[in-house]
Amino acid sequence: MTVSTAIARLNAADPDFARHLDHLLSWESVSDDAVNQRVLDIIKAVRERGDAALVEFTQRFDGVDAKSIDDLILGRARLELALTRITPTQREALEKAADRVRMYHERQKQDSWQYTEADGTVLGQKVTPLDRAGLYVPGGKASYPSSVLMNAIPAKVAGVTEVVMVVPTPRGEINELVLAAACIAGVDRVFTVGGAQAVAALAYGTESVPQVDKIVGPGNIYVATAKRHVFGQVGIDMIAGPSEILVVCDGQTDPDWIAMDLFSQAEHDEDAQAILVSPDAAFLDRVAASIDKLLPTMERAEIIEKSVNGRGALIQVRDMQQAIEVANRIAPEHLELSVADPQAWLPQIRHAGAIFMGRHTSEALGDYCAGPNHVLPTSGTARFSSPLGVYDFQKRSSIIFCSEQGASELGHTASVLARGESLTAHARSAEYRILTQDKGN
Template structure:
């Protein structure tokens, strides 16, 4: 962990989210300009990532060690020196202050409870028999080994350990391999303790594209996994994209996002801080407020001005709000809901008196936070649902990380002799129509008399 927090920002620093009105003739163009974010990696990053992946595939551990020395300034004689053993993870947990130990355990319990409910709802095998005795169904089985990437460097995220490892554990994954960069060899005790609490089985202090490649292809020391989950920087995102197909991945994550729908009833300083909570991630994070009350937008801006100087990460917050933030005056909350659906944000707060009234109108969001007391930050840490969410509008077709990401489904088919008489004739006709005679004959051989 860092030795000290950043100093508060100078009072002169300002954050001015773009002020928009849906009634302005240029609203659509200006909104699209503000929403624009390209997921395309820089060409130099892409080339470097491909070189790293190829090197790890060719040289294994030696390439990972070289990259770790170069990028993390961590000089290890071999991979054994970079492996975190269960005893070290347990020791990190036991040495935490009591308040941190309790918070980790409580958060983990809530995350585990939620994902156990998810398992019961959608993660079970099922089958049924037709009237002729044919059995049809689905067999759900866990992945055998998964890799979870936990960001390190500028910040450390024990919550990401919980959110990636616990649903994998609940799904029944046998082996959970964690990789986490530790620049200059500085290990975050909360991350290690979270790994202990969440049931991580193996862990290595490696990161970047080299860690993704090691998990995807395996090395002399790092086992090959079936799927890689977890966020990372541009190099990690690019590497995940390039190893997809060799292994599964969860998603290619973009900058964090929050969209707040407000009716003016939530204290404006609460909403201002909720906008800050995403803006502080990085300069490309996006924070948007939609409200039909122009005076309330003014009040939120006043709170942004008042609260910003108090924030240790004020420079990042200001850059994010100035570059990608927006305060949007809408004609109504119905219109605000429609705009939200078009944006499909990662985090969607409904800061309204009657959030249940508006929830049915909201169709596209990674996670929906209902009511003034449901700050997005509670979802990030301890509410229970997963905080690994689709970004950049992909909530239109993607879902939060969950138990189902660590399972696979196999179809079950057991055709009875009676069922083969009906199905065989259907299959024969269709197979002949496709010109696949062996398919047709295989079905016909099971017919009484051997012909369709």
């Protein structure tokens, strides 16, 4: 196998830099008409025929010889069995990662609060966990037990009563690490179904699959399209694009380290994006040499090659200040500040899903065991989105209790505003509560 790279080189001093950067970053998760229609048909079938449709689609798409929905349900005992089938080293790694993820997310928990005004009026916010969350997990060889931990643990920390996991098992192939992760993370029910049919089942419920309040977790174009269609019926985490990494380096980190950090995202798929920004042109040359040297040693070299050649870039900037400006423009999913004093630059970072500080903090640590969530906003959505967290599994209700005097005082204000909007019933409803002695005020 011969692999080679021709990674793009950009210079921020180029008059056309902004246009070239926009072209490099452009990516749209667009389902073609055929995919869209197929997904709509699948959702309709699951809504109308429930379990029978799930069994039929699983037979057809995953090649699983399921006679009934019972063949697609894994009980708690099966998850516990998976713990005994993985190696002790794997179990230890899963448990350590789970502990760190749980400890980090415990700090995100939000509590209800109230305050009382002088007249006795009480205002506040009640924080309540979702009743049930659905977790989609890719199956077969493309299985990610780390994603199970990252999605299920925040839900459990939030207090979600029941976490339901769906995971396809193509041709009956079950990933024991995924099931072991589900056991450790506290997943309550597992159904071995996938694709748009699994999303539809979680969104609308079937005779066996319970309807959930929110669906989280990554999937292919059919899963993403189905999540778009069921949004509103249920909540969703996000429509994720390809994985991305942006490394900002001052030129002093080992170029082999940087090349491998770029590879760590490029190996996900051909559409993944790996970008290095540095003011040191000679360093960019050294990283390019490291990329050429290390690429043939990679198991997923062909995928990395297509990713790097198609969407990767080495960008030269004037100085570190401009490097930070470019980083904020890109708003990457993963941002590595591979510099001498990352803390000094942190206040200027405005848009990034996760920020990896210093030369020794590889993005890979965040993917598995550092603690923060690895479900992050992609495709520039870090400008307005956040990592998956406990707050995604909690909802907030406003609390309003008016004392007699408080209702009377607020009634005047509400009356004026309601009549200004020609909503007479609103006004009179508020006016009924105005005390007699206040009516002339």
